[in-house]
Amino acid sequence: LDIPAVVISRLPLYVQVLEAMAQRGEQVVSSQRLGEELGVTPAQIRKDLSYFGRFGRQGRGYNVVELLQALRRILGLDREWRMAVIGVGRLGRAIVAYEGFAPQGFRIIHAFDVDPKLVGQRVNSLVVRDVAQLEETLAREPVDIGIVAVPPEAAQAVIDRLVGAGVRAILNYAPIAARVPPGVQVRRIDPVLALQTMTYYLKQGQEESAKEL
Amino acid sequence: LDIPAVVISRLPLYVQVLEAMAQRGEQVVSSQRLGEELGVTPAQIRKDLSYFGRFGRQGRGYNVVELLQALRRILGLDREWRMAVIGVGRLGRAIVAYEGFAPQGFRIIHAFDVDPKLVGQRVNSLVVRDVAQLEETLAREPVDIGIVAVPPEAAQAVIDRLVGAGVRAILNYAPIAARVPPGVQVRRIDPVLALQTMTYYLKQGQEESAKEL
Numbered sequence: 001l002d003i004p005a006v007v008i009s010r011l012p013l014y015v016q017v018l019e020a021m022a023q024r025g026e027q028v029v030s031s032q033r034l035g036e037e038l039g040v041t042p043a044q045i046r047k048d049l050s051y052f053g054r055f056g057r058q059g060r061g062y063n064v065v066e067l068l069q070a071l072r073r074i075l076g077l078d079r080e081w082r083m084a085v086i087g088v089g090r091l092g093r094a095i096v097a098y099e100g101f102a103p104q105g106f107r108i109i110h111a112f113d114v115d116p117k118l119v120g121q122r123v124n125s126l127v128v129r130d131v132a133q134l135e136e137t138l139a140r141e142p143v144d145i146g147i148v149a150v151p152p153e154a155a156q157a158v159i160d161r162l163v164g165a166g167v168r169a170i171l172n173y174a175p176i177a178a179r180v181p182p183g184v185q186v187r188r189i190d191p192v193l194a195l196q197t198m199t200y201y202l203k204q205g206q207e208e209s210a211k212e213l
Numbered sequence: 214l215d216i217p218a219v220v221i222s223r224l225p226l227y228v229q230v231l232e233a234m235a236q237r238g239e240q241v242v243s244s245q246r247l248g249e250e251l252g253v254t255p256a257q258i259r260k261d262l263s264y265f266g267r268f269g270r271q272g273r274g275y276n277v278v279e280l281l282q283a284l285r286r287i288l289g290l291d292r293e294w295r296m297a298v299i300g301v302g303r304l305g306r307a308i309v310a311y312e313g314f315a316p317q318g319f320r321i322i323h324a325f326d327v328d329p330k331l332v333g334q335r336v337n338s339l340v341v342r343d344v345a346q347l348e349e350t351l352a353r354e355p356v357d358i359g360i361v362a363v364p365p366e367a368a369q370a371v372i373d374r375l376v377g378a379g380v381r382a383i384l385n386y387a388p389i390a391a392r393v394p395p396g397v398q399v400r401r402i403d404p405v406l407a408l409q410t411m412t413y414y415l416k417q418g419q420e421e422s423a424k425e426l
Contacts, residue, residue: 011413101408199289202358
């Protein structure tokens with residue numbers, strides 16, 4: 001039952017690629033082909049999937065729809081997850097308006113802000129609540145996931161309050177390395193951090209080109 | 214010189230934590246303390262840093278500013294990187310307006326769209342160009358990084374054109390697993406994918422709680 005976190009982190013990519021194949025009406029896929037789509041080796045694909053039982057038959061590939069349904073079930077994507085957004089500035093409003101969540105079973109049911117000018121206003125179909133009512137609201141209508149879109153200096157305190165209110169998963173848009181207790185998941189959405197992992201390679205490439213001249 | 218990609222991917226987090234410490238006026242930090250801030254072991258910190266030479270002295274910790282400057286230089290964060298955004302719908306406009314890029318040396322110098330109603334309009338201080346002029350514009354004023362914020366069905370073609378125009382790093386906001394040739398870096402910003410890596414653990418936790426009842 002102790003499946004490496006890196007394997008779990010790859011499964012949503014499998015789901016996405018299989019969904020595209022199912023939409024195109026493809027019925028069977030080889031580990032070779034799946035590997036090409038995902039940029040990993042066929043051996044890695046077979047190893048990843050072996051953690052969850054036996055899929056596919058020797059030399060015949062995987063049934064696309066069966067594998068997709070199994071992976072969605074394993075990942076808990078066959079149900080709805082409820083979310084609250086904290087912070088409805090420019091970023092928070094874009095998150096509330098984002099059309100990609102609902103089709104995948106992620107539904108935002110609460111939006112909070114600290115600014116009295118925003119509280120009571122409508123963002124899409126949600127009425128913004130005062131963040132002072134966070135605990136009270138979540139006790140009455142709990143969520144599974146908290147989305148944090150507040151300024152960096154306010155983020156850790158908001159995360160602590162979400163965890164205190166029983167939230168076990170945080171999607172953190174604030175540029176801080178959030179601290180959470182064991183058993184609480186946190187994922188960071190930070191484009192600057194993603195850019196900073198590429199510049200190392202860009203620099204290497206440019207230094208090599210310069211040497212060749 | 215072959216430093217594991219996972220080490221490189223952690224360095225921007227080090228930079229971020231060290232920046233916060235430098236701002237608070239902290240002068241020295243132990244690998245113990247750095248590890249706590251980052252959620253890794255002190256041994257991991259020492260091993261990661263050992264790839265890049267000798268930092269700090271036995272039992273005395275690291276000089277915060279020196280380590281920060283060294284890591285920024287290693288990652289290529291001591292210079293400016295130029296970027297182009299392709300797709301200036303709701304998401305693309307939020308990206309162009311995002312205030313977190315410039316202070317870290319990432320500057321958006323071009324914005325492109327395919328929609329004739331958007332071409333010629335101003336988004337922040339940039340005039341939106343027709344994407345038909347992508348190659349011509351980048352030949353004249355090259356960028357290091359392309360930010361892709363177009364619909365999923367258009368994304369791979371845009372990425373292919375950016376790579377063809379010499380761009381070696383792609384920040385991909387479209388929900389597709391982009392294919393790029395060797396030597397080109399691509400990072401994905403996808404909140405749904407991040408959520409889908411947490412639901413597995415949420416589900417496990419809820420099943421355990423149910424068993425305890």
